[in-house]
Amino acid sequence: MEVEKLIIIGSGPAGYTAAVYAARAELSPLLFEGQPTGGQLMLTTEVENYPGFPMGIQGPELMDLFRKQAERFGTRMFAADVSAVDFSAMPFVVTSGGQTYRAEAVIVATGASAMWLGVPGEKEYQGRGVSACATCDGFFFKGKEIAVVGGGDSAMEEATFLTKFASKVTVIVRKDTLRASKIMQERATANPKISFIWNTDVKEVVGDGQRITGLTLWNNKTNEQSFFATEGLFLAIGHKPNTDLFKGQLDIDEKGYVRCQTGSTKTGVPGVFAAGDVADHVYRQAVTAAGTGCMAALDAERWLAHRA
Numbered sequence: 277m278e279v280e281k282l283i284i285i286g287s288g289p290a291g292y293t294a295a296v297y298a299a300r301a302e303l304s305p306l307l308f309e310g311q312p313t314g315g316q317l318m319l320t321t322e323v324e325n326y327p328g329f330p331m332g333i334q335g336p337e338l339m340d341l342f343r344k345q346a347e348r349f350g351t352r353m354f355a356a357d358v359s360a361v362d363f364s365a366m367p368f369v370v371t372s373g374g375q376t377y378r379a380e381a382v383i384v385a386t387g388a389s390a391m392w393l394g395v396p397g398e399k400e401y402q403g404r405g406v407s408a409c410a411t412c413d414g415f416f417f418k419g420k421e422i423a424v425v426g427g428g429d430s431a432m433e434e435a436t437f438l439t440k441f442a443s444k445v446t447v448i449v450r451k452d453t454l455r456a457s458k459i460m461q462e463r464a465t466a467n468p469k470i471s472f473i474w475n476t477d478v479k480e481v482v483g484d485g486q487r488i489t490g491l492t493l494w495n496n497k498t499n500e501q502s503f504f505a506t507e508g509l510f511l512a513i514g515h516k517p518n519t520d521l522f523k524g525q526l527d528i529d530e531k532g533y534v535r536c537q538t539g540s541t542k543t544g545v546p547g548v549f550a551a552g553d554v555a556d557h558v559y560r561q562a563v564t565a566a567g568t569g570c571m572a573a574l575d576a577e578r579w580l581a582h583r584a
C-alpha cells in the first residue's frame with residue numbers, strides 16, 4: 277500500500293493553513309476535512325479580527341477561501357471523518373470510511389468545540405443574538421443589555437470584556453459560587469456594569485423569529501421560573517477539544533488537549549504534530565490556529581527531510 281508523506285486531520289484555519297504550506301513544500305498532503313467541514317468559524321457570522329480583511333468577512337466565506345488556497349497547490353481533500361488512528365508504529369495508520377491510509381507524518385488539527393446548553397431556541401438563534409465567542413461577536417452588542425452563562429474563568433473574562441460594548445452584563449450562574457480564579461472573580465464583581473443571578477439555569481432561549489428577546493430562567497433553589505429580557509446570550513461553559521480519537525495514542529493533558537513541546541507543534545510521538553485549538557486552550561483564535569498550522573507544516577517538513 278502506498279505511503280503518503282503527510283496526512284492532515286481537520287479543516288479549520290489550522291488544518292487548511294498546514295495544507296497550504298505542506299502542498300507548497302511538495303509534500304502532496306492528504307487532508308481529512310471531517311464532517312461538517314471548516315471548524316468553528318462555520319458557526320460565526322461576521323469575522324472582523326482576521327487580519328487582511330479590513331471590512332470583515334463572513335466566517336464560512338473565510339473558510340471557503342482557506343480551502344481554495346489549500347486546493348490550489350494540490351492538497352487532496354476528503355470531506356470525511358477519521359474513525360481511528362494508529363500512531364504506535366511507522367508508517368502511521370489513519371482509518372476513514374472503512375479504508376486505511378498510511379503516512380510518514382501526521383498533523384492533528386481537529387480543533388475544539390464550544391459547549392452548548394442544549395436548550396430549545398439556542399441553535400435557532402445562534403448568530404442572531406446567541407454566541408459562544410465574546411471576542412468574535414461582542415462588538416455587535418454596543419449599548420445593549422446582554423447575559424453570559426457560566427461561572428468559570430471564561431465567563432468572568434468574557435463578561436468583563438463584554439462591558440466594553442454592552443450597557444449591562446448579567447452573569448447567570450447555576451450554583452451559588454463561582455469556579456473562576458479569585459482574581460478573575462474580583463475583577464468581574466468590582467465592575468459596575470456586571471451583575472449576577474445565582475442558582476439559576478437557562479431553560480429556553482426566546483426570540484421573535486429574527487433575534488433573541490429573552491430567556492426562560494429556572495431558579496434551582498426556589499423552583500421558580502421567570503422571564504429575563506435580553507438582547508444577547510453568550511455561552512461560556514467551557515470548550516471540549518476534539519481529541520477522543522487520539523486517546524491512548526498521544527499525550528493528552530487533564531483537560532483533554534494534546535500536549536506539545538513548548539514553542540513547537542511536536543507531540544510526544546515523533547512525526548505527529550498538533551496545531552490549532554486541539555492543542556491550545558489559551559488563545560483559541562483563528563489567526564493563532566492558522567499560525568500554528570503553518571508551524572506544524574514546517575515542523576513536519578523538517579522532520580521528514582531529516583529522517584529521509
Ligand code: NDP
Pocket residue numbers: 392393425426427428429430431433449450451454455456512513514515557
Ligand atoms: P470551566 O470548565 O472552568 O468552567 C465552566 C463553567 O461553566 C463552570 O462555572 C460550570 O459550572 C459552568 N457550566 C458548565 N456547564 C453548564 C451548564 N450546562 N449550564 C450552566 N453552567 C454550566 O471552563 P472555562 O472555559 O471557564 O475555563 C477552561 C479553562 O481555561 C480553565 O482552566 C480556566 O482557568 C482557563 N481559562 C483561563 C483564563 C485566564 O486565565 N485568563 C481565561 C479563560 C479560561 P459549575 O461550576 O457548576 O460546574
